[in-house]
Amino acid sequence: MYPLLWANIQTNFIFYRRNRLLVAAAVFIVLMMGLTSIPGFLFTSKTQHLELLKSVLQLVSGFGTVVTVGLGLTLVSEHIRDRSVKMVFTKPCPPEVWLLSSFLSAGLVAAVIFAGTFLISMLLFLIWGIPFQSGVVYILVNDFFQAISLMAFATFLSVVLHPVLALFFLLVFREGLFYWFKIILAGGIKATGDGAYAPLLKVVKMAVDTLYMIWPTFSPYESQMTQLSSTLRGSDADWTYLGLAIVYASVLTALFYFLTDFVLKRKRYV
């Protein structure tokens, strides 16, 4: 299995390297990072530097997540769409190994991006003479696992939908949307009272409630991180939540891995 995994991972890296869209996204990230940091060299106060560091961290971490999702989504969907996956599955390389290689490749690139972000933050801490805040590690590790679980979800969507639809689905149908629907429907039911539409609204609300319950959330402990995000102090972080977030993201990633594998094995490669 390992030689197969390694052969696929190496090929996936060639795919990333030669994919113009992904290279353009990477160049864009570096440019944005550079442009955002430039004003910092003109500031003199440490508070201003810390604020800028936070925004650089937020920006790069956000782009890291987008790139990671893009890596998973494009790799699997492009190989299915150009049908080159036929050449893989007619060799002794089962879908689960090929898919695992795709997840690992995206994961490795994501790890490099987030590790790079950490190094850049360290560098900025040093250059601007700000004491290092360990909350950076918390945020980056949390964001890394969040990116991986999002990538797994995007990969699953890309095998059941057209990649553009998958992206649309990923962006629009989020946990917050169902929460908003829940509130609207609850208000609607209250306003209707015993009116003619009340039973219909109740049924719709039940469906939305169910969807809200089963829909994956990708940042389960976001509320616990509000203080940490504004101070970057390790003392403001509850490291237990980080552990739980890692477990949650890993379970979600595994779930979407198995679901994607299930679909890949039943798909018709014509």
Place this chain on the structure above:
Amino acid sequence: MMVSAENVSVNFRKGLFQGRIKALDSFSLNVEEGDIFALLGPNGAGKSTAMYCFLGLIQPDQGAVSLFGQKPEPGVDLFREIAYLPEEPHYHQYLTVEEAVRYYARLQGIDSGVTVTRAIDRVGLGEFRGLRLSKCSKGMKQKVGIAQCLISDPKLVFLDEPTRGLDPIAVKEFRDVLVEMNRKGATIVLNSHVLSEIEMICNRAAIMNKGRVVVQDEMSRLRGTSLETYHVECLPFDLLPDYMTVLVRTPTSVKGEIPLERLAEFMGQMALPGRKLIECTLKRASLEDSFFSILKGEA
């Protein structure tokens, strides 16, 4: 049985709310070890779909397919013994010729640079090894496909329109490669529209139409002895026999066809005074003749 399909049916959805197309309809086929077997049929007969079923790329709606007695599924260990050349160049276009062949070799469990180089050189792509597949011509991509079939020593080879896009020299070389692979013990199953080529190398064939196997037999029997006739040319004479089909009549000669079983009778007539036989040759039926006559009969 090396390859077998029993009552396989495959349906495809035409589109959303548009009904279904029967790509394979109670399709049954058997390929024996050592065969060079051809799947023939008009466009849309279901040849490629049948091949996808054999390769586990499509799971049939009904019926069963087996390779070496096992059910084929994507990426199973069975493929260690199998090579497949797709009809369309569905390769990893972002890889170079060498990277692609090496990658496919590694998936087969072969990580030898020498084997890869030898396979690339064998198909004449040595000087293009660094060229990306996206920049290769159709024929070059086909050669990459052939090279990846050569890297392992397969027991079973599936070829979907193998000579498509190849020049005549490459076709000849490819034919030699196939015969050599078969001599080494490989069973070959191929789809092709080039009937003359099939006739040259295959020992068995199946003719398909509308998703079904119309006939499946040895190539010699498939060509059909009933389609064999004698072409004769003789000096013109009155009262030509009624079993003779006249093709050309000139003041100096008559050219025509006579059935195999009437040859002795015709020769007896030619022995009579004043008659002279100029030429008599056996006209063998070609696969093309059989193909058309079988499909015509089916229609």
